[in-house]
Structure formats: C-alpha cells, structure tokens
Amino acid sequence: xxxxxxxxxxxxxxxPLLLTPSPPEFLARFKGARPSAVIPSNExxxxxxxxxxxxxxxxxxxxACNSFASTTAVEFTRAMNGLDFVxxxxxFVYGRLVNGWDVGSNIGQALTLVxxxxxxPNTEVRWGDYSGKYSExxxxxxxxFRVEIGNRLETWNEILTAVALRRGVNLSVCAxxxxxxxxxSNGCPPVGRGPGNHAVMCGGGIxxxxxxxxxxxxxNSWGAEWGAEGHCWLTRAHFEEGTWREAFEVVTVVxxxxxxx
Numbered sequence: 095x096x097x098x099x100x101x102x103x104x105x106x107x108x109x110p111l112l113l114t115p116s117p118p119e120f121l122a123r124f125k126g127a128r129p130s131a132v133i134p135s136n137e138x139x140x141x142x143x144x145x146x147x148x149x150x151x152x153x154x155x156x157x158a159c160n161s162f163a164s165t166t167a168v169e170f171t172r173a174m175n176g177l178d179f180v181x182x183x184x185x186f187v188y189g190r191l192v193n194g195w196d197v198g199s200n201i202g203q204a205l206t207l208v209x210x211x212x213x214x215p216n217t218e219v220r221w222g223d224y225s226g227k228y229s230e231x232x233x234x235x236x237x238x239f240r241v242e243i244g245n246r247l248e249t250w251n252e253i254l255t256a257v258a259l260r261r262g263v264n265l266s267v268c269a270x271x272x273x274x275x276x277x278x279s280n281g282c283p284p285v286g287r288g289p290g291n292h293a294v295m296c297g298g299g300i301x302x303x304x305x306x307x308x309x310x311x312x313x314n315s316w317g318a319e320w321g322a323e324g325h326c327w328l329t330r331a332h333f334e335e336g337t338w339r340e341a342f343e344v345v346t347v348v349x350x351x352x353x354x355x
Contacts, residue, residue, distance in 0.1 A: 101270070101273045102271070102274060103274055103275060103316060103317075103320065104275060104319075105319065107154070107316075108155055109153070109159075110155065110156070110196070111159075111269055111291035112157030112159070112196075112199070112291070113159060113198060113266055113290060113292055113293050114198055114199065114200045115200060115289075115340070116200040116201050116203070116340055117200070117202060120202030120206065121202065121246070124246040131255070132249075132251045133255045133259075135251065135254060138254065138255075138258045138300060138308070139300075140300055140301045140302055141299060141300060142298070142299040142301065142311065143298055144298035144311060145170070145173045145179075145298070147173075147179050148166065148169050148170060148173065148179070148313075149318075150313065150314070150315075150317060150323065150324030151184065151315055151317075152315065152317035153184070156188070156196055156222070156224065157197070157198045158185070159292050159293045159315055160187075160188075160198070160199045160200065160201060160203075160204050160264070160293040161184045161185070161186075161187035161188035161191065161199065161204060162184040162293075162315035163204075163293040163295040163313075163315065164187055164204040164207075164213075164293075165182050165183070165187055165208075165213055166184075166262065166313055167262030167343075167344045168182060168208060168241060168262065168344055168347060169181070169182055169262070170261075170262035170295065170298065170344075171260075171262045171297075172347055172349075174260035174261070174262075175346070177347075180215050180239065181216040182214065183213060183214050183215065183218060183219040184315075185219050185220075185221065185222060185223050186213055186218070186219045186232060186236065187207060187213055189219075189224035189225055189226040189227075189228065190207055190211060191203050191204065191207060192224060192226065193225075193226035194224060194226050194227075196224070200340075201264055201293060201340045205241070205244045205246075205342045208240060208241045208244075209241045209242075209244060210240070211233070211236055211237070211240070212236035212238065212239045212240035212241075212348070213236055213240075214231075214232040214235045214236040215235060218231060218232035238348065239348070241344050241346075241347055241348075242347055243345040244342050244344055244345060245343050245345060246340075246341070246342050247263065247343055248341075250333055250334060252341075253265065253296065253341055253343075254300065254308060254310065256343040257297050257298075257299075257310045257311070258300060260297070261297065261345055262295060262297045262344045263296040263297055263310075263341055263342070263343050263344075264295060265293070265295070265312075265328075265333065265341040266290030266291075266293055266333075266336060266338075266339050266340045266341065267286065267290060267291075267294055267332050267333070268286030268287060268288045268292070268335065268336045268337075269291055270284055270288070272284035272286075273286075273292075275316075275319070275320045275321060277321055280303050280304075280309070280327060281322055281326055281327045282326060282327050282328065282329060283321070283326050283332075285329070285331045285332055285335050286332075286335065287335045288336065289336065290336040290337075294312050294314055294328075295312070295315075296310045296311065296312050296328065297310075297311065298311045299311030299327075301327060303329070307330065308329075308330075309327040309330075310327065310328050311325060311326075311327060311328075312325060312326050312327065314326065
C-alpha cells in the first residue's frame with residue numbers, strides 16, 4: 095500500500111501526514127558523530143514499562159505529529175531520569191516551528207528547537223494554539239525543559255539500543271490508510287513502503303515476536319482509541335522500508351533544579 099496524504103480514523107477524524115525530510119545542514123551536523131555503543135540485540139531483555147502518568151494525546155486534524163512525538167520523548171526521558179513529571183506543551187513546539195501555518199515540519203527542526211528553546215508546561219499554552227506567539231512566561235519556563243543531549247540515529251540497532259537504555263526516540267514511519275487503528279495479532283500496524291510521512295515517539299518497551307524478531311513500543315498521537323490504547327509495536331521493517339527515514343534520541347535533559355536552584 096502506498097502512503098496517503100491523511101489517515102482517516104473510525105471516528106471520522108482525518109490526520110494529515112505532513113512530516114518532511116530534515117534539511118542537509120541538519121544532517122551534516124551529525125556527520126561522523128555516532129552513538130557511543132550499540133548493544134547486541136541478544137543481550138537486550140524484553141520489557142514493557144510505559145509510565146501510566148504519560149497520557150496519550152490527540153493532535154486532532156493538525157499536522158503536528160512531529161511536535162507531539164518530540165514532546166513525549168522529552169517527557170519520557172525525564173521520567174526515566176527520575177525527574178518529577180510535568181506535562182509539556184506540544185503546541186508550543188509546533189507553533190514555534192510553523193508560526194501559525196499548518197504546513198508540517200521535520201525531525202531536525204524539532205530537535206534543534208527543543209535543544210535551544212525547550213518546551214513549557216502544558217498549562218502555559220492554550221490547547222491547539224500553534225500561532226507561534228506565546229507569553230514571556232511560556233518562553234522562560236520552556237528553558238527549564240530543554241534537551242541537553244540529543245543524537246541522530248541511523249540504524250535499527252541504534253534505535254533498539256536507545257529504547258533499551260530507556261531513552262525517548264522520535265522516529266519517522268510511513269503511515270498508510272491501513273493505519274486507521276487496526277493492529278495485527280502481534281500488535282503491529284501495517285508496514286508502509288514510502289516516504290516517512292509521520293513522526294512517532296518510541297520507548298518504554300521491547301518484545302520478541304514468535305519468529306524471533308525484536309520490536310519496540312510506539313506511542314502515537316491520535317488519541318487513546320487508536321491501536322492498543324494509543325500504542326502499538328514497530329518492527330525493523332517499519333523503519334527500514336521507508337524511502338527516507340530519520341530518528342533522534344533524547345539522551346539527557348536540562349532540569350528546572352539546574353536552572354533555578
């Protein structure tokens with residue numbers, strides 16, 4: 095099945111698929127810089143530990159998947175680092191990327207933004223506001239939740255390692271019309287063979303399928319009614335079958351204690 099411009103959910107909601115490739119200058123930034131180590135797959139145990147307090151959200155009929163994936167990745171890495179949970183605003187990220195125009199974004203832009211500007215608490219930005227015009231309070235508080243170290247990931251083994259290390263990953267996939275919500279017996283959506291048009295957050299679980307293949311837990315941004323309460327599992331093919339593919343991991347984050355203490 096080929097990619098489509100949107101996925102229509104059983105509720106009738108249409109999700110635009112607006113993820114675009116990162117620019118060459120972003121990719122060049124990571125030239126020669128790779129994650130320090132890759133853990134062999136056979137040394138990684140299965141686990142499933144998604145934090146119940148990180149809720150599944152719904153981007154609605156706006157092409158904000160990249161900002162939702164990036165925001166959830168930061169929330170997840172903070173949780174794995176033992177920091178107090180603060181729900182962050184994906185709309186701030188999207189608004190700062192598109193300045194009020196629902197034109198989509200790319201993974202490189204998102205990583206750069208959350209490194210430089212951070213993400214404010216959800217209470218600082220009205221839900222659905224991607225105008226790009228936010229209060230001084232929101233901009234200031236966002237700095238408390240910046241990404242300190244983020245790495246570009248290029249291979250499935252690097253992604254598997256990042257998930258095993260309890261890091262949040264923003265990953266591109268090719269979503270198709272078959273992604274309307276029905277999963278197969280392994281909890282996986284259909285494999286799309288086309289451009290990486292949708293950004294998702296991966297982390298919180300690895301499992302071994304009956305055929306021995308390893309897969310990673312995925313958190314979508316289409317509401318808890320999608321998939322298995324908003325989650326599913328991705329295989330190597332979900333990443334590698336894309337005609338272009340990108341991913342980054344959130345390794346460490348700046349804490350509010352560091353900035354205000």
